[in-house]
Amino acid sequence: MTTESAAPVAQKVPSREELVERANSLRAQLWEAAPEVDRERRLKTANFEAIRDAGLIQLFVPKRLGGFDAGMRTFLEVTIALGRGCASSAWVTGVLNTGNWWAASYSEQAQDEVWTTNPFATTAGVLAPTSEVEVVEGGVKLNGKWGYASGSNHCDWASVCYPSVVPGRRDLNLALVPMKDLTVEDTWFIAGMRGTGSNTLVARDVFVPEHRLRSATGLFNGDHVHTGPNVSHRVSLAGLASLSLAGAQLGQAQAALDYVIEKAPKRSITTTTYSSQSESVGFQIDVAEASAMIDAAVKSTQDAADQLDDYAAKGEHPPEVVRTGLRVGMARAMRQTFHAVDLLMTAHGSSAFAEVNPLQRIWRDAGVASRHAAFNMRVSQELAGKSLLDQNPSSVSFLV
Structure with a gap:
């Protein structure tokens, strides 16, 4: 998990070239550690912190909260550069950036909870609606498990999927949950990509308030593309x-x-x-x-x-x-x-x-x-x- 820090401040947004160079500068370090990452089934803490501290997981954090609003081409080139050192490290970087993109799609209140006190906060995400949901006053109560949660060893929040609360509808929804409200089952025993920590998240009677809920179906339908100041979020x-x-x-x-x-x-x-x-x-x-x-x-x-x-x-x-x-x-x-x-x-x-x-x-x-x-x-x-x-x-x- 990352540690909390002061509220985010405005900063100059680095160029694609600078971000890719930051990723390239970590290649030798990641390559040297890759056998241990594979053996221990998790990224080395020092390497994850180096990726995080280089700003390479802030690509889609909203600008107002210290992020970069990077484009897809930048995202791709950064993860390619990291992949030349360690595939698991690059995969986790890709997944956590995507999780942060999801987190940025929630209400501003939810975004503030994620990043105001910790601009380096990270979010994992699972789209499979493998849970039960109960509508309660002010939000929902979740019970369930979400497998293949890449980055589960290094995230502060998780965006998890749950089915429609309306009988007969196929809509998918997302809930943004702090990791302290979830448990992680160590289930990722597999032949490859062992360092990604793609374990299973578990929720037991977890309450999620309305401001940390949103429609996943709406995101897939493109309801978000015409709004907001951050181009990457369209x-x-x-x-x-x-x-x-x-x-x-x-x-x-x-x-x-x-x-x-x-x-x-x-x-x-x-x-x-x-x-x-x-x-x-x-x-x-x-x-x-x-x-x-x-x-x-x-x-x-x-x-x-x-x-x-x-x-x-x-x-x-x-x-x-x-x-x-x-x-x-x-x-x-x-x-x-x-x-x-x-x-x-x-x-x-x-x-x-x-x-x-x-x-x-x-x-x-x-x-x-x-x-x-x-x-x-x-x-x-x-x-x-x-x-x-x-x-x-x-x-x-x-x-x-």
Whole structure:
């Protein structure tokens, strides 16, 4: 958890270049700690504090409360840079920034509670409505569990989802809850992305006042895009949700490519006359192919970020066909990214699977991350296809 500090004061908003440079400056520190992060299943406190103190989790905090109102392209480039050091660190940074974006969508009273005394406060978020809700005087009472709560080890607040209180309606709602009112079950035992702390949040008879409640359905429908002084808060929630997880994967794929290229001159190819992998045409082709796949995935995701920024700047919600198309594009980019890492594992050789080799950790992380629900290719394609054929993609998924 972060510690409380004085009320936020006005500050100069750093440029994209400065924020990305801050992220790049942490790469070596994150890379060195990544094996421990994987082993201990949580970020090192010192590394999380370095990310936080660099302002890299204030990207979407409202300007009036000390935040930066950063764009989606900035968000992406920051998480890519962090991902080149440690995918779990980049993932948590992406998720907590998104959680703060959600927190900024609540009432000003709620925003003030989050950030007035602690401008570095962080918010986790879970969209699955896995809870029961009871309407009580002045708010609601929540009981339930929310799994896969990435960043649960490092957040001060959580934005959790609950179903409609009106029988028969499919509306989703959000409640902003301080972590002191929740418990965390240590459930994140998985092959990859182990440091993300994607544990389970538990609420038992937790009261949430009305000013810390809002409609999630309204956010997905774009009810927020025409209002407010912060351009970043007009962006499509569906686009933000996918983009927030992409940078970590792209960055770690770039790190894998760098590692394989760095080691190639001093590695032979067993059972051949090649004393250096670099001399092998087959190896050269594999490296070139992996590099092209990563470059294409980065470019595709950058284009998606720019498109989201353009719509937000105009105060427009992207049309449904655009939103579903962006989701397919990002799912395809993440699939390409994993295939590139897998190809690099083969090119490097079987020692890539040694526990001391960072490639096996990147391969495990990429394998898990690329299978996140936001990047489910078949679901994404179905949503896009329904939109193109004038059917209702929301009948399949709310992430539209």
